[in-house]
Amino acid sequence: MSPSGRIPDCARDLLPSLDGLRAWAVGVLRLDGELVYANPGLRALLGGESPERGRVEYLVNPDFAKLVASAANAGDSELVFEGLLTTGDGRYESHTAGARIWRCERYLLISAEHDVEELDRLNWELLETNRRASGLQRELLKKNLLLEGALEKLKLTQAMLVHAEKMNALGQLVAGVAHEIHNPLSLAVSNLHSLKQSLTAVTQSYAELETPVDGPSDGRERAKEIRKKNDLDFVFENLSGLMEGVDQGLDRIAAMVQHLRSFSRPVQAERATIDLGAAIEEVVDLAAGSLREGQVRVAMSIADPLLVECCAPALNQVFTNLVLNATQAMEYGGTLSIKAQSVDDDWIEIRFGDTGPGIPEENLGRIFDPFFTTKPVGAGGTGLGLSLAYKIVTEDHGGELSVRSVLGEGTEFRIRLPRVLSPDRQDQSRSPVK
Amino acid sequence: MVSDAALAIDPLTVDEVSDRMALSVSAFEEALVGGDRATCVAMVEALLAQGCAPIDLYEDYFRPALYRIGALWESNRLSVAHEHRATAMVEELMNEVFPRLMSLDRTGKTVVIAPVEGALHQVGPRMVCDVFEMYGWDAVQMGPDTTVDMLVGTLRTCRPALVGLSLTLDVHLSGLRRAIIAIRSAFPLLPILVGGRALGRVRPPALEGFPGVHCFRDLNELQRYIEGLRVLRRA
Numbered sequence: 001m002s003p004s005g006r007i008p009d010c011a012r013d014l015l016p017s018l019d020g021l022r023a024w025a026v027g028v029l030r031l032d033g034e035l036v037y038a039n040p041g042l043r044a045l046l047g048g049e050s051p052e053r054g055r056v057e058y059l060v061n062p063d064f065a066k067l068v069a070s071a072a073n074a075g076d077s078e079l080v081f082e083g084l085l086t087t088g089d090g091r092y093e094s095h096t097a098g099a100r101i102w103r104c105e106r107y108l109l110i111s112a113e114h115d116v117e118e119l120d121r122l123n124w125e126l127l128e129t130n131r132r133a134s135g136l137q138r139e140l141l142k143k144n145l146l147l148e149g150a151l152e153k154l155k156l157t158q159a160m161l162v163h164a165e166k167m168n169a170l171g172q173l174v175a176g177v178a179h180e181i182h183n184p185l186s187l188a189v190s191n192l193h194s195l196k197q198s199l200t201a202v203t204q205s206y207a208e209l210e211t212p213v214d215g216p217s218d219g220r221e222r223a224k225e226i227r228k229k230n231d232l233d234f235v236f237e238n239l240s241g242l243m244e245g246v247d248q249g250l251d252r253i254a255a256m257v258q259h260l261r262s263f264s265r266p267v268q269a270e271r272a273t274i275d276l277g278a279a280i281e282e283v284v285d286l287a288a289g290s291l292r293e294g295q296v297r298v299a300m301s302i303a304d305p306l307l308v309e310c311c312a313p314a315l316n317q318v319f320t321n322l323v324l325n326a327t328q329a330m331e332y333g334g335t336l337s338i339k340a341q342s343v344d345d346d347w348i349e350i351r352f353g354d355t356g357p358g359i360p361e362e363n364l365g366r367i368f369d370p371f372f373t374t375k376p377v378g379a380g381g382t383g384l385g386l387s388l389a390y391k392i393v394t395e396d397h398g399g400e401l402s403v404r405s406v407l408g409e410g411t412e413f414r415i416r417l418p419r420v421l422s423p424d425r426q427d428q429s430r431s432p433v434k
Numbered sequence: 435m436v437s438d439a440a441l442a443i444d445p446l447t448v449d450e451v452s453d454r455m456a457l458s459v460s461a462f463e464e465a466l467v468g469g470d471r472a473t474c475v476a477m478v479e480a481l482l483a484q485g486c487a488p489i490d491l492y493e494d495y496f497r498p499a500l501y502r503i504g505a506l507w508e509s510n511r512l513s514v515a516h517e518h519r520a521t522a523m524v525e526e527l528m529n530e531v532f533p534r535l536m537s538l539d540r541t542g543k544t545v546v547i548a549p550v551e552g553a554l555h556q557v558g559p560r561m562v563c564d565v566f567e568m569y570g571w572d573a574v575q576m577g578p579d580t581t582v583d584m585l586v587g588t589l590r591t592c593r594p595a596l597v598g599l600s601l602t603l604d605v606h607l608s609g610l611r612r613a614i615i616a617i618r619s620a621f622p623l624l625p626i627l628v629g630g631r632a633l634g635r636v637r638p639p640a641l642e643g644f645p646g647v648h649c650f651r652d653l654n655e656l657q658r659y660i661e662g663l664r665v666l667r668r669a
Contacts, residue, residue, distance in 0.1 A: 127518060131556055131577055134525045138560075141533050142567070149538040344539065 295333030329356035353412035548576035
């Protein structure tokens with residue numbers, strides 16, 4: 001708003017130099033309420049940048065009526081007000097400025113400045129609040145991340161606990177079944193041995209009875225008749241094969257009972273600190289025949305040394321199982337990659353990867369379940385190998401065993417083991433057979 | 435003084451940033467000074483997507499841009515409001531990056547990071563905190579109003595494995611000495627890390643005679659120090 005001819009002489013010369021100022025608010029009000037002049041600073045205090053929007057209604061404390069009343073008692077060029085002037089719309093907008101207001105003829109001359117010290121204080125408070133808010137946001141982000149991590153671990157632990165509980169219940173059942181089978185099986189094996197000897201004796205005796213040096217010819221004829229009628233040539237010829245079959249069947253049952261008993265009892269071996277890398281190499285050496293036969297190439301990358309406190313025979317059993325499983329999975333040969341390395345100060349990790357056909361998704365969630373096998377009946381799969389490995393790694397060593405598989409590309413088993421057995425695992429490894 | 439309007443630029447998307455520019459510090463600085471949050475976020479996202487490590491982002495972009503903005507303020511070409519807004523924006527960006535750098539593998543160790551008494555800058559100490567968080571440490575950052583007594587009190591409460599002091603301006607060197615003397619008196623064996631712009635390229639003479647005080651010129655040096663601690667712990 002440019003100074004006009006209505007502006008009192010006392011202010012007219014000064015006003016043009018104030019036009020660009022915002023921090024210092026200067027203006028002229030006629031006593032009837034008309035805003036004659038307001039520089040940008042005063043226009044901001046009176047609710048608008050444009051002249052028509054600057055309104056005396058924005059004078060809140062003191063309001064315009066009070067100022068006019070004070071001016072009525074004041075002489076020309078006399079101070080009407082000095083102090084904090086509050087302006088605003090009474091609702092959302094509010095400003096405070098240190099002000100002086102004079103009467104000048106029929107006008108009020110307003111001079112006000114924003115409180116710089118207050119602004120500095122506000123600025124400082126704002127910065128500090130921003131710092132605290134930012135710090136709190138950071139803290140929240142951190143806690144959120146940690147909670148998410150803890151939740152994932154809890155889920156994993158819960159899954160492991162559920163599985164462990166299942167294994168435990170199954171272990172007790174299996175222990176009972178194995179015990180019940182073991183005794184009659186021992187009897188059957190023992191009797192079979194006697195039976196074999198008895199059958200040999202019977203066969204030989206019958207042959208001797210059939211061919212007496214002396215005796216009635218009708219006796220010999222009768223013996224021939226019986227041999228022919230009962231097809232004894234075939235029977236005697238097959239007896240040994242049948243016995244061999246029963247023998248092998250009982251051997252397999254005995255092996256399975258042995259597996260079941262291993263499954264149902266804790267690891268018994270003494271704990272010791274061993275170099276896992278050396279143990280893995282030993283297992284691979286022992287499996288060299290199977291690997292060669294299966295045309296499986298082995299690619300090993302083992303960090304040196306990988307010292308771990310463990311029950312070595314049990315872990316060897318796990319490694320053997322994984323190596324042989326991988327070999328069998330690669331029907332037409334392939335590569336078995338074994339990587340073993342430190343994860344950090346407390347954990348090590350071993351990965352067994354094959355280039356076989358992969359495991360279908362519907363089977364992935366079941367491969368650690370006892371008795372789950374995809375091998376055809378009679379191919380020697382008990383379905384206990386991986387569940388036993390799972391038990392040894394997770395329950396007996398407090399580790400993790402997981403699997404990842406891509407159809408057409410291969411399968412990878414990942415074992416994570418703590419470098420040191422926790423005290424409860426140590427106790428468990430020494431506890432008697434359940 | 436540069437006005438906001440003069441500095442304003444159109445926000446860029448992440449793709450545009452990737453396609454149009456090998457992001458320069460000056461472009462980032464321009465967006466910061468202009469208050470262009472969207473472009474700053476897009477630039478940071480693009481850099482992270484291109485594989486830039488968070489600490490490199492701090493060292494190669496945030497730090498030089500803020501130093502340059504500080505220099506513009508010193509030469510009266512930028513207002514303190516511009517500088518404060520740029521700082522707040524960088525802090526926001528750091529909060530965006532933080533979840534991607536923080537390690538979930540926690541060490542259980544604590545470090546307390548504080549500015550030297552009188553120093554107001556907080557972005558540098560926050561960067562230092564983030565480096566520690568990246569290695570699984572819990573970093574406690576103290577505010578710019580921290581007195582030496584408050585710092586020692588916090589150390590008694592937190593029992594940290596390390597304490598870090600940030601020194602931005604030379605004028606605070608005497609404050610740094612006071613802080614070190616107070617810490618040494620209460621915790622004779624506690625390692626003290628000192629970093630910040632005022633440290634320059636050499637250990638200041640003011641720090642001579644204080645054992646167990648380690649000076650760092652940048653975050654990379656600090657990173658190597660923390661990695662060294664991990665190796666020591668493993669050994």
